[in-house]
Amino acid sequence: MNELKIIDLHSHSFMSDGIATPTELIRYAQVAKYSIFSITDHVDLSNYKQVIDTILKLKDINFYPLIFIPGIEITHVQPDNISIVVDYARKMGIKWIGVHGETPIEPVIKGTNIAAIEARVNFLAHPGFISNTELKLAVKNNVWIELTMRGGHSLTNGYVYSKGKNIDVNFIISSDSHKPSDLFNLEKYMATALGSGMTQEEFLFHNKNLYNHIINDIL
Ligand SMILES: [Zn+2]
Numbered sequence: 001m002n003e004l005k006i007i008d009l010h011s012h013s014f015m016s017d018g019i020a021t022p023t024e025l026i027r028y029a030q031v032a033k034y035s036i037f038s039i040t041d042h043v044d045l046s047n048y049k050q051v052i053d054t055i056l057k058l059k060d061i062n063f064y065p066l067i068f069i070p071g072i073e074i075t076h077v078q079p080d081n082i083s084i085v086v087d088y089a090r091k092m093g094i095k096w097i098g099v100h101g102e103t104p105i106e107p108v109i110k111g112t113n114i115a116a117i118e119a120r121v122n123f124l125a126h127p128g129f130i131s132n133t134e135l136k137l138a139v140k141n142n143v144w145i146e147l148t149m150r151g152g153h154s155l156t157n158g159y160v161y162s163k164g165k166n167i168d169v170n171f172i173i174s175s176d177s178h179k180p181s182d183l184f185n186l187e188k189y190m191a192t193a194l195g196s197g198m199t200q201e202e203f204l205f206h207n208k209n210l211y212n213h214i215i216n217d218i219l
C-alpha cells in the first residue's frame with residue numbers, strides 16, 4: 001500500500017466542538033504524515049459567517065508538504081436553509097463543504113441528506129441509512145459520501161458501502177477528529193476502509209480517485 005496517501009477531509013477545531021486551534025490540528029496532521037487535510041467546523045445560521053471568515057485566514061499559508069483545505073460542516077440546519085449557507089460559503093471561497101448527515105445516533109432532521117445532495121455540497125458526512133435514490137442522485141451531483149472512523153457515526157459504514165459500491169458512489173474516508181489524538185495514522189485509515197467492507201484494491205482505487213478529484217477539481 002505504498003501509494004496510499006492519507007487524505008482526511010473532515011475534522012473539528014475549537015471553532016466548534018473540537019479542542020485544538022486550527023493551526024495546532026494542522027501541525028499534528030503534518031506530523032502524522034497526512035497528504036491532504038481539511039478542518040470542517042460545525043456551522044449553522046448562528047455562526048457560519050464568523051467560522052468561514054476565520055478558517056479562510058489560513059487559506060494562503062504554506063503548510064508544505066501538507067495540502068490544507070479550509071472547509072465547513074453544515075450541522076442541524078433546517079433542510080430548506082442549507083442552500084443559504086452553501087451559497088455564502090461558495091461566494092466567500094470555501095471549496096470543501098459538507099453536511100452533517102442523518103447519522104443513526106443523533107436526531108438529525110429527516111430530509112437533511114437529500115437537501116445536501118440537491119444543494120451539491122462536496123460531501124455528505126455519516127449519512128446513516130441513506131436510500132438508493134439518494135445515493136444515485138449523489139453520484140449525479142458529484143457529492144462524495146463519507147465512511148467515518150468516528151464512534152457511533154461509523155455504525156452504518158458497512159451499510160453505506162455495500163449500497164454504494166455497485167452504483168459507482170465516490171467515497172471519502174474521514175476521521176471526524178475532535179482532538180489531535182483522533183487523527184488517522186496509516187493503520188487507522190486502513191482499518192476504517194477495510195472495516196467498511198472495502199478490499200485493499202478498492203481502498204487504493206478510492207484513495208487515488210479522491211486525490212485526483214482534490215488536485216484537479218477542488219484546488
Ligand atoms: Zn458530523
Ligand SMILES: [Zn+2]
Nearest residue numbers: 010012073176
Ligand atoms: Zn464532524
